[in-house]
Amino acid sequence: MTFKPRKLEYTLDSRLNNSLALLNEISLSNELLQAYELKVNLRPDFPVFICLLGGTGAGKSLLFNSLTGSKFSEVGVRRPCTKGVVICCPAASVHILKNLGTAWAIDKSTRIVSSDRENLRNIILVDTPDFDSVEKDNLIISNRFFVLSDVILFVASEEKYADLLGRNVLRRSLNWGKEIGVILNKALTETAFQDFSQSLKNELGELKLVKISRIAGIPEILDSAVEMEPLVSLISRFESLEQTRELRTLELHRLRSSLLTSLDTTAVELRRLRDRVSSAIVQIQQALNQATEEMESRLQVSPSQEVEQKIQIRLGDLLRKYDFLYVPRAALKSAVERIVSTVRCSVFSSQTEMFTNESDSTNLVRDLAENNCGGPLPQLEASIAKLNLHVAEILSSTEEFSDFRRIVSESFPKFTSEQIKTFYRDAFPDVEHLLEEEFEKFKNGLSTLDEIKLYGSYTLWSLFLITAEITIGGGLTLLDIALNTVIVPFIPKWLLKLKIIDILRDIAQRIDDQRREALRNILRGQADVYINIISDLAPDEEAINELVRMRNNLENVTQIV
Ligand SMILES: Nc1nc2c(ncn2[C@@H]2O[C@H](COP(=O)(O)OP(=O)(O)OP(=O)(O)O)[C@@H](O)[C@H]2O)c(=O)[nH]1
């Protein structure tokens, strides 16, 4: 059974600074997956990968040329010298390696050459770029071949042997359990080699060490069999096919166990990210509930007596002035809108005290004062402003959300006043259509005489429209005041007899429900902007489960070579 792992395709936001461990682990998991996929598909008697790793100028290319007996790889004083990987393998393996052609480790920049040397017949020798120069791509390639290698030949030179990056590579090899040979190249004296050995032993324990003495000049290849002897004997065991197979199997198991550990860590870190996301979302939802409740309660506020009087006077003026039975729809609509707007301004200004003791209240009140006070928009804008403030507080409340805070603010999530107005207007595109349906319903219940009377006037339509406009703009309380004190005297007796007031209240109730729902939806829409930005930062639960399933399948593969 061959296991074919996929690449982990999480497109996580690179700004998730609180999940750097996760971002690193995902890329490690992917490197390990690729290496595993490549190696698990090779025949059991395929040669072992022996990779020369080391800092720039240590002499990797020189040793590569010396082991292969050809000047395959450029040796130079330019730092770094080697860019792409140079691979030397037995002639029979060339096409297999070329066919592997993954864009991952063996790509266009890879040079594959062959050698018919007897002692290399089970070996793929790899000259890698450095891991410590300014060329970051070199580090990536070097890491890939670290993962892919069956044996590492770590090359240090006398000038660099105490180097930290090199120690990290050695430590990682030991933790992994890699076969490793350490070469001190360009060694000037035996004492220098002893110092090197001792310091490595103190820090990392016993390692297979080889000394290659410095030779004069700027060599490209070492001819001396005596100089190369320790290195040659380090790789001589792979002349035996059995030893080669054994190491490949062992190393593949180690690779798999590193992969399993990395997938486990990735899953744990993904869950941690999801927990962070969920906890932020839960808090934003709570903030939304609170803002919604607050908005609802403010929609129920009844106007003061003073405001009530204002309505009576203005609506009365309007009705007297235009004799509303014959005023065209649009004029009536805008006149009522103006009344509602004035009324809401007075009602609202009497409510602003509720902000006075709260943080940022001055800004909030100033912002609202600048608004035109049409309909319940001030309430809605105030609630949205409060929600925004609350979300900002939530995301600043703990270091755990600091990266979310940055990502959210860079997404410009707040609705503008213009957007809010448009959303609100869009929520009632068809009030007239709705009223027409009501009109039809009402008409169907009438006697012929009443129906004739109805067609003789605009009264009913005007009442419907005024009811709708006042309800949308100011709610049921405002409508009640208007109905009882101003409108009723203008309604003809025959209509009053038909219980028109109840019908108007009924219509208003439905419109008010719709209005409240629209306001709630717009507020919810603002919260959703935050929720969507944040929830997009973590993959969903199913993606994590899939990762775990893949990990478990991998563990259950018993025979991997
Ligand atoms: N004199 C002397 N020079 C050496 C010896 N080994 C390597 N060099 C020189 O050191 C320089 C670097 O050697 P390379 O083999 O190119 O080093 P590298 O590790 O492949 O370096 P990068 O490709 O940059 O990673 C070259 O100029 C070599 O000639 C040695 O034993 N003696």
Ligand SMILES: [Mg+2]
């Ligand atoms: Mg080189």
